[in-house]
Amino acid sequence: MKHFKKTKTESKKHQKVLNELIMVLGGEKVLSAIEDRICYSYDGTKQKALPDIVVRPGCTSDVSNTLKIANKYEIPIYARGAGTGLTGGAVPLMGGIVLDLKSMNRIIEICPEDFVATVEPGVVTKHFQDEIAKFDLFYPPDPSSAAFSTIGGNVAECAGGITGLKYGVTRDYILALEIVLSDGSVINTGRKTLRSVTGYDLTRLFIGSEGTLGVFTRITVKLIPKPKKIETLAAYFSDRDDAIDAADLIIDNNILPRTLEFMDQMTISAVRGYGEAPIGEDVKALLLIDIDGTEESISHELPVVENACKEKKAFKTKVAETPRERESIWAVRRSISPALYNIAPHKINEDICVPRSKIKEILQKVDQINEHQTIYIANFGHIGDGNIHVNIMYNDDPGQAALAESIVNKIMREVVAVGGTISGEHGIGNKKSQFMELEISPKELAIMKRFKGFFDPKGIMNPGKMFI
Amino acid sequence: MSTDWKTEVDKCSKCGKCHTVCPVFLETGDESMVSRGRISLAEALRDKQIVYTDKLRDYVYSCKKCMRCRTVCPSGVDYEVIISALLSGVAENMGIPLLPRIIFRYILPRRILFDLMLKVSSKIQWLIPMKRRGQMRHLPLLFMGKRWIPTLAKKTALQKFRKTKKLKNPKMRVGLFTGCLINYIYVDIAEAVVDVLNRMNIEVVVPQGQLCCGTPSSTMGDFKSTKKLADVNKEVFESQKLDAIVTACATCTKAIKMDYLRTLGPSWQSMSDKIYDISEFIDKYCGDEYETKPIDEKVTYHDPCHLLWVRGISDEPRNVLKKSSDFVEMDQAGACCGGGGIFTIIHYDLTLKMLERKVASIERSGADTVATNCPGCVMQIADGFAGKNSKIKTTHSIQILQKALVDSGINKEK
Numbered sequence: 003m004k005h006f007k008k009t010k011t012e013s014k015k016h017q018k019v020l021n022e023l024i025m026v027l028g029g030e031k032v033l034s035a036i037e038d039r040i041c042y043s044y045d046g047t048k049q050k051a052l053p054d055i056v057v058r059p060g061c062t063s064d065v066s067n068t069l070k071i072a073n074k075y076e077i078p079i080y081a082r083g084a085g086t087g088l089t090g091g092a093v094p095l096m097g098g099i100v101l102d103l104k105s106m107n108r109i110i111e112i113c114p115e116d117f118v119a120t121v122e123p124g125v126v127t128k129h130f131q132d133e134i135a136k137f138d139l140f141y142p143p144d145p146s147s148a149a150f151s152t153i154g155g156n157v158a159e160c161a162g163g164i165t166g167l168k169y170g171v172t173r174d175y176i177l178a179l180e181i182v183l184s185d186g187s188v189i190n191t192g193r194k195t196l197r198s199v200t201g202y203d204l205t206r207l208f209i210g211s212e213g214t215l216g217v218f219t220r221i222t223v224k225l226i227p228k229p230k231k232i233e234t235l236a237a238y239f240s241d242r243d244d245a246i247d248a249a250d251l252i253i254d255n256n257i258l259p260r261t262l263e264f265m266d267q268m269t270i271s272a273v274r275g276y277g278e279a280p281i282g283e284d285v286k287a288l289l290l291i292d293i294d295g296t297e298e299s300i301s302h303e304l305p306v307v308e309n310a311c312k313e314k315k316a317f318k319t320k321v322a323e324t325p326r327e328r329e330s331i332w333a334v335r336r337s338i339s340p341a342l343y344n345i346a347p348h349k350i351n352e353d354i355c356v357p358r359s360k361i362k363e364i365l366q367k368v369d370q371i372n373e374h375q376t377i378y379i380a381n382f383g384h385i386g387d388g389n390i391h392v393n394i395m396y397n398d399d400p401g402q403a404a405l406a407e408s409i410v411n412k413i414m415r416e417v418v419a420v421g422g423t424i425s426g427e428h429g430i431g432n433k434k435s436q437f438m439e440l441e442i443s444p445k446e447l448a449i450m451k452r453f454k455g456f457f458d459p460k461g462i463m464n465p466g467k468m469f470i
Numbered sequence: 471m472s473t474d475w476k477t478e479v480d481k482c483s484k485c486g487k488c489h490t491v492c493p494v495f496l497e498t499g500d501e502s503m504v505s506r507g508r509i510s511l512a513e514a515l516r517d518k519q520i521v522y523t524d525k526l527r528d529y530v531y532s533c534k535k536c537m538r539c540r541t542v543c544p545s546g547v548d549y550e551v552i553i554s555a556l557l558s559g560v561a562e563n564m565g566i567p568l569l570p571r572i573i574f575r576y577i578l579p580r581r582i583l584f585d586l587m588l589k590v591s592s593k594i595q596w597l598i599p600m601k602r603r604g605q606m607r608h609l610p611l612l613f614m615g616k617r618w619i620p621t622l623a624k625k626t627a628l629q630k631f632r633k634t635k636k637l638k639n640p641k642m643r644v645g646l647f648t649g650c651l652i653n654y655i656y657v658d659i660a661e662a663v664v665d666v667l668n669r670m671n672i673e674v675v676v677p678q679g680q681l682c683c684g685t686p687s688s689t690m691g692d693f694k695s696t697k698k699l700a701d702v703n704k705e706v707f708e709s710q711k712l713d714a715i716v717t718a719c720a721t722c723t724k725a726i727k728m729d730y731l732r733t734l735g736p737s738w739q740s741m742s743d744k745i746y747d748i749s750e751f752i753d754k755y756c757g758d759e760y761e762t763k764p765i766d767e768k769v770t771y772h773d774p775c776h777l778l779w780v781r782g783i784s785d786e787p788r789n790v791l792k793k794s795s796d797f798v799e800m801d802q803a804g805a806c807c808g809g810g811g812i813f814t815i816i817h818y819d820l821t822l823k824m825l826e827r828k829v830a831s832i833e834r835s836g837a838d839t840v841a842t843n844c845p846g847c848v849m850q851i852a853d854g855f856a857g858k859n860s861k862i863k864t865t866h867s868i869q870i871l872q873k874a875l876v877d878s879g880i881n882k883e884k
């Protein structure tokens with residue numbers, strides 16, 4: 003574990019910070035025992051670094067007071083939602099204060115008549131979705147981690163999910179933010195209206211800012227009516243390219259499925275044992291498709307989708323007939339992440355995104371890069387959006403980790419060359435900051451850094467992330 | 471203690487999915503009170519970054535050992551191995567206080583002494599000034615003095631069923647593992663088990679030498695004492711010719727069917743395979759045979775953690791109840807009632823919150839009676855209704871079946 007040796011003056015400073023925090027927030031909300039610090043040292047990347055203090059604010063003014071103190075003593079501060087991030091966003095790389103926002107978890111208001119709702123950042127996404135479903139409303143952004151990640155974390159990473167093709171990602175649903183800046187001042191961006199073009203769009207600047215610009219304390223989101231019905235279809239292919247063509251053809255037919263998920267042969271081999279109905283050896287690619295809407299729209303779209311798959315040589319298609327069948331199809335999809343470890347014990351999970359027309363090309367490139375290598379690559383993901391999860395699986399043998407890294411490096415270059423992006427939804431954190439320069443030119447990088455310097459002149463907000 | 475846990479912790483991918491089910495985390499949101507946090511603490515212990523402290527012990531004791539997290543973990547972490555190692559580490563490094571040590575090591579293995587101690591303590595508890603709240607679920611933890619020992623039955627279940635009622639041509643011969651709560655307090659549950667099974671033409675033996683299952687000592691990390699108890703129970707049950715062993719206590723089932731596999735090793739496997747929760751047994755072996763006249767009451771079912779999450783048993787008790795009553799489902803039937811182990815002693819406030827929520831779910835269901843398959847949950851939920859002036863009754867599901875069961879021809883002969 004990263005553990006910083008402190009000089010005497012530094013220790014003194016930390017003691018002062020601790021005392022001040024306790025004075026202002028009360029002892030309950032400020033933790034400094036080693037046991038507590040360990041529990042807030044990691045995120046979903048398994049990286050660890052020990053914070054000096056953990057603060058658990060209950061309201062905006064707690065956050066503001068904490069930032070004022072951090073700013074005064076120039077101590078690093080890291081916002082943390084549920085710590086499920088996959089790029090190291092919430093890991094306190096340089097020590098300092100972890101700001102655990104889990105206790106700010108109230109749904110402030112739901113306005114069914116306006117189709118908007120306001121929440122605190124620590125609300126768990128799925129919990130929120132369940133609550134608004136009671137009003138027949140729908141908040142689409144649904145990362146696979148929706149049941150345990152927070153809306154604050156989702157906004158900070160601009161999380162995507164499997165409904166992205168039809169409904170967009172987190173960014174498309176955020177109307178307004180209350181943000182505490184590095185000096186403790188509180189600003190409000192956006193309006194609680196479905197449209198607003200007054201001034202620059204600061205909201206968008208903060209979405210996906212990964213805790214490097216400010217801390218969200220209130221989030222106002224847009225809601226849409228909940229689709230009446232969902233149908234699920236699985237299509238089996240004996241050739242990867244056929245599956246990709248089928249996905250294209252479905253969209254060419256003017257249909258945007260609620261979800262359009264792709265799994266390649268390596269992925270399928272990992273999950274083979276998981277579902278209720280085992281997947282045959284002859285299946286080399288799989289499409290999992292959800293269509294939602296009304297009874298009529300679905301009865302029109304479902305045959306079109308099924309025919310498109312057949313036209314592109316799907317040798318079998320299966321429409322789920324019961325909720326249980328539907329669940330069992332999706333259970334296979336959800337099992338991918340852990341099941342990949344059946345291939346090898348270590349994984350580097352990249353979430354590249356390319357223009358849809360380049361998917362075949364990039365997958366071929368990945369194959370070429372990995373030719374004759376001892377490493378396995380499993381590809382799956384949101385094919386409709388071109389967002390493919392490229393999972394590089396390797397074992398403990400010497401040299402494997404380095405080989406995996408070099409493969410990632412080559413893949414990233416190819417992705418950028420075909421006009422793609424190095425991260426579709428997981429963010430940059432410290433894990434991908436080394437690739438920023440591949441995609442972002444020096445000029446734009448400089449602009450970004452100036453924004454950073456403007457909002458966080460002392461560089462205390464989540465240092466070590468986004469930029470190297 | 472084995473060192474498996476040292477590698478087991480590495481399997482955790484830190485995904486956070488355990489957040490979704492952990493009853494303690496859902497209440498507190500504290501990362502130190504969910505498996506992901508405790509696994510990180512175990513890693514730090516392994517890597518000698520921390521030592522055992524009071525705080526660490528509190529975090530370890532905050533786990534209800536309900537195993538929900540293990541059920542959902544996508545990385546297949548066997549959390550039980552890790553929490554057991556932490557508990558025994560606490561015991562080894564911080565010691566087990568003298569009184570529990572004496573009880574676990576010298577009194578529990580001797581039935582007469584334990585009978586005596588309980589009797590005396592339940593009488594004198596009124597004399598010792600001490601703040602007590604609620605009733606004690608794990609009787610062997612009576613030294614904690616923070617709970618009331620409930621009113622003891624005049625005759626324990628073991629005494630009552632000293633003699634086995636012989637059946638003419640029994641379909642099967644099973645042994646009943648009573649567990650402390652049923653033996654001393656809820657003797658009527660044992661009676662219901664014996665009565666129902668007898669009427670289904672199954673002979674029931676209540677082996678006299680059986681002891682506490684060992685959960686209370688494991689809870690405090692004293693696995694040595696658990697092993698002693700397990701050795702005796704093994705001998706007692708193996709010496710009988712039994713087709714199966716049944717229990718009516720979810721926690722005892724977990725202990726003797728699952729935990730003993732670790733305590734006693736693979737030699738226990740063949741016995742373990744024969745151990746059933748009472749509803750599970752009836753559903754499996756008598757499911758299509760028995761006839762009932764459903765009682766005229768709305769009955770709902772609460773899933774004990776140790777049955778639902780450790781064993782995945784949920785349909786079986788419901789099948790039995792559906793045949794015996796006007797069954798209604800409650801929302802969140804699988805949510806914890808809050809009872810259990812040392813947790814209720816250090817986190818009484820959380821226990822009460824969970825209980826309140828459970829009581830509300832039961833009330834919403836519109837049931838007249840809530841049934842469950844664990845005497846500990848019966849006690850906890852009944853406590854929740856006590857003082858509320860509620861008409862809702864709390865009972866074991868076997869007692870509902872007992873009332874509804876229609877005697878078949880075979881039984882009438884007797």
Ligand SMILES: Cc1cc2nc3c(=O)[nH]c(=O)nc-3n(C[C@H](O)[C@H](O)[C@H](O)COP(=O)(O)OP(=O)(O)OC[C@H]3O[C@@H](n4cnc5c(N)ncnc54)[C@H](O)[C@@H]3O)c2cc1C
Nearest residue numbers: 083084085086087091145146152154155156158162213218
């Ligand atoms: C099993 C699994 C599946 C996943 N699936 C997906 C998926 O399908 N799509 C996807 O996009 N991601 C996915 N993720 C990644 C992760 O869940 C998302 O990035 C999520 O948005 C992180 O939320 P969190 O609450 O855990 O945030 P954390 O991990 O705690 O923090 C993430 C970042 O947000 C910042 N932050 C958190 N809260 C605030 C706040 N209130 N104000 C300012 N900054 C804040 C942190 O500083 C950090 O930089 C998955 C992760 C796992 C473990």
Ligand code: SF4
Nearest residue numbers: 482483485486488543
């Ligand atoms: S669900 Fe399993 S892998 Fe994920 S954090 Fe919890 S214990 Fe670790």
Ligand code: SF4
Nearest residue numbers: 492533534536537539
């Ligand atoms: S066993 Fe139960 S209480 Fe303990 S961490 Fe797992 S889910 Fe939480």
